[in-house]
Amino acid sequence: MIKELLEDAKKNAQKNAVSIWRGDLTTLDCDAIVNAANSTLLGGGGVDGAIHRAAGSELLHECADLHGCTTGAAKITFGYSLPASYVIHTVGPIYNADGDIAAQRLELASCYQSSLDLAYKHHLHSIAFPAISTGAYGYPVEEAARIALLTCTAWLNAHPDYGMNIILTCFNSAVLNAYQAIIAAAQKGELE
Numbered sequence: 199m200i201k202e203l204l205e206d207a208k209k210n211a212q213k214n215a216v217s218i219w220r221g222d223l224t225t226l227d228c229d230a231i232v233n234a235a236n237s238t239l240l241g242g243g244g245v246d247g248a249i250h251r252a253a254g255s256e257l258l259h260e261c262a263d264l265h266g267c268t269t270g271a272a273k274i275t276f277g278y279s280l281p282a283s284y285v286i287h288t289v290g291p292i293y294n295a296d297g298d299i300a301a302q303r304l305e306l307a308s309c310y311q312s313s314l315d316l317a318y319k320h321h322l323h324s325i326a327f328p329a330i331s332t333g334a335y336g337y338p339v340e341e342a343a344r345i346a347l348l349t350c351t352a353w354l355n356a357h358p359d360y361g362m363n364i365i366l367t368c369f370n371s372a373v374l375n376a377y378q379a380i381i382a383a384a385q386k387g388e389l390e
């Protein structure tokens with residue numbers, strides 16, 4: 199499955215792209231960066247804290263007017279002092295190994311889908327994601343990376359002529375290694 203999606207995405211490479219990048223996404227000068235927020239949208243730690251610190255207090259003021267966000271949904275604000283023009287805030291699932299794994303998988307996929315749909319609605323053409331839910335929310339990195347890559351490549355293949363540059367950012371080697379392993383396996387046809 200992912201192999202075909204990656205091949206299709208490559209065919210549209212002149213318009214669409216998905217790449218893996220190691221670093222701090224608050225430094226990226228793209229149309230939008232995605233925040234792995236919580237449902238209050240009033241800031242937190244991790245990438246949420248980093249984005250709010252880099253954006254400045256105006257971001258919190260705009261977020262306060264959004265009245266929160268449900269898991270899997272996405273809302274957009276300006277980027278203020280960030281290099282990125284916009285921040286798309288999404289709320290990932292809190293991983294629960296004893297819970298409904300299929301539902302959590304769908305919620306995480308929805309974070310990527312909703313963020314991409316919102317970027318499309320606002321005519322944006324470059325978007326950087328953190329590895330949503332893999333920090334404080336405890337989602338297993340390998341599975342989260344697989345969901346991210348599958349959802350993003352499927353979105354690109356559903357919008358072949360749009361021209362969206364998706365950057366999947368890795369803030370640590372575990373996430374980087376997970377993405378690289380999935381892409382390598384897909385290219386060898388070892389993933390369905």
Ligand code: APR
Nearest residue numbers: 222223234236242243244245246328331332333334335369
């Ligand atoms: N740039 C890119 N990625 C980052 C950055 C950064 N500056 N800072 C952290 N990350 C990565 C983490 O290493 C992790 O892989 O973002 C991923 C998501 O981790 P968290 O930020 O902890 O987000 P999440 O697991 O979705 O938990 C969300 O944590 O910060 C709170 O308010 C937030 O309650 C919410 C919860």
